[in-house]
Amino acid sequence: MQAFKQNSIGSFGLFTLLFALAFTSCKKEELYVYEVNDVKVNQEKGDKVNVKSQTEFIAIAYSDIFGTGIDRNSLDLLLAPYLAFGDQKLIEQMIIKSFLNVPGADVPTKTVMDADVTKFITDAYIKFLARKPDEFELWHFQKVLKDDPTITPDMFYFAMLTSDEYRYY
């Protein structure tokens, strides 16, 4: 009897333990999914309050046009005339004109531009000005590019990369 009692208590205890474990240790883990909305890295016109330094201008323009960083020697070579002439816009224009003529510059062909002018304009605004064109800008440049077949992609890029807005961040 004593033995039975001891066995009964032992079996009950073991059962209880297993039962407890089944409902605690094996509890199904809840899956939390933290959803984050897509973040647009746009910078609207009004947010651009800082003028780029000369070094920043060259490095960012190079990166935007070639998709890679400029090496230190090339940067120093371009900085010298930039610092050495008072009409900064003139030197910026000379730098951009040279960049756009270097093999490897990521400039769409005229055919690609003409095939989808809206996409070309929108892509350029996003790529260089970190924002979409507003409706008026889009309408204006759609009209300009469609009406004038002599305007090439590099001319549009040249204008945008030497605009006031591109000089700020």
Added chain:
Amino acid sequence: MKRRDFILKSAMAAGAVTLPYILPTGRLFAATGSRIANHVVFCMFAGGVRNLESMHKADGNLMPNMLVGNESISSDIAPGMTSLPAPTSARLQTLGTLFKEFRYKQGPTGHFGGHNTVLTGRYDETVSLSQRPKYPTIFELYRKHSSPEQAALNSWWISNSLGPYPSLNFSDDPEYGALYGANYAQPASIITGMPQNPIQLDDVKLEKVAAMRQFMDNSFTTNVTAQDAGITNTLANRKRIEEFLRFEYDNAVSGQYNNFWGLSQNSINNDQVTVLFAEKVIKEFQPELLVVNMQDVDTCHQNFTGYANNIRKADFAVAKLWEAIQSTPGMANDTILIVAPEHGRNLQPNTIIDRYGRYALDHTSDDTSREIFCLIAGPPDKVKQNQLITQVVGESTDIVPTIANILGFNNEIPSGRLTGRHLGEAFY
């Protein structure tokens, strides 16, 4: 006379008086003040030149192109002198008025402070290397107060070094600033690297690019300040300047900046390269106002003999500058050349001795470091020739009012802006 004829003739006479007219120089209106000459070249014989070595010839005539006299160079430093071509034309002193005892009266005798004073016409005890001038520069005064306002292409500031010197082309004064600044250029950097192989756009295409850029700029106006963009040239002038800069770079690549004025290649210093570039600007643009500086004499902090030699080189460069002016149509006989250091150097030397046994000199605002000279040379019907003023007359702040008088806009500068005076002693 019939009444009708009288009215007609009276109207024509009134029109002749009041209507604008095209001057031979292409200006639409005459400036309200009369001009002494239509061009000024101001050469800052800077870097700290002591009157003892320049005007008083303590070591001989180190400036034989500017000063009369054939005093030989002191024998101990003579071996350290570079061979230079002998003067070929009249000494500049005889072509104008020399103020032998000019003064930089106030402010620390630092290079930037001295430059700041002669370019603004104001002493500034608190000048900072990291800030633009507080007061408008001569370039801004000239461009804003001339009638009509002058294009940037007409005013140039050519400096032999970078550092804070680019900032001297316009001030932080809210009534002036970048809109009226000069075309700043530092030749040594320009001739060592320019962006190459640009896309080729003809004038029509450039106009179209400009129109697209203008549209973009019109929709981004909130945060743009004129100071951020530096000075601005017109589209047409930008094209001319770009062609000029590329041309000069190509000249440098072909060796022209290593071989000029009959100088041996290893004797050419940065002052001479800077003045050569100024010559090119004169030839290409015939600016009404050009300021060029030299600073290589500042080697005097550790090398007195090198300093004496660089005074000679600077003197030679001034002579070449004068030759360039006189050989340029439009500027010959219609240009006033002003030459002056920004400050002098101390009477007492420091402890550094050069290889010829001479002690070096600093400039720390003692009385001797305030003693400078000023030479004003020009056409004989405008500038008093061969006039030597040996008394203490004139100071650094007088140069801006003098340039304003020469170019005829002195009356347009608001009263109180300038503290100096026109150096009328030099002119008829």
